[in-house]
Amino acid sequence: MGGDSNWQTNAELEYKGHKFQTGWYGIWKWNHRFYNNKNRIGTMxxxxxxxxxxxxxxxxxGYMYxxxxxxxxxxxxxxxFESFKQAALEWDRKGRPSL
Structure with a gap:
């Protein structure tokens, strides 16, 4: 962009492509900017x-939260796991417990 915005007219800005379009026309304009351009691969x-x-x-x-x-x-x-480990160690010490 650049330049002094106080002397640039709307027509000048629109000619340079800097005018921000809103509403349905803006959606249509962005749609063509995305789907009707030469650089389709880069866009995708x-x-x-x-x-x-x-x-x-x-x-x-989500991880941080x-x-x-x-x-x-x-x-x-x-x-x-610790309780399971204790049971396994007890099993090793005393043999199989009577169930």
């Missing part, structure tokens, strides 16, 4: 990069 790469990046970002944010809960679950799992 950009689009799917945004999608995949958002998906990965959601995973990262669930840190505490995951730590609690891991502690429970470790406690269960």
């Amino acid at each position: 790469v950009t689009f799917f990069s945004i999608i995949v990046g958002g998906w990965i970002g959601s995973k990262v944010l 669930n840190r505490k809960e995951n730590a609690r679950l891991r502690a429970e799992k470790n406690a269960r």
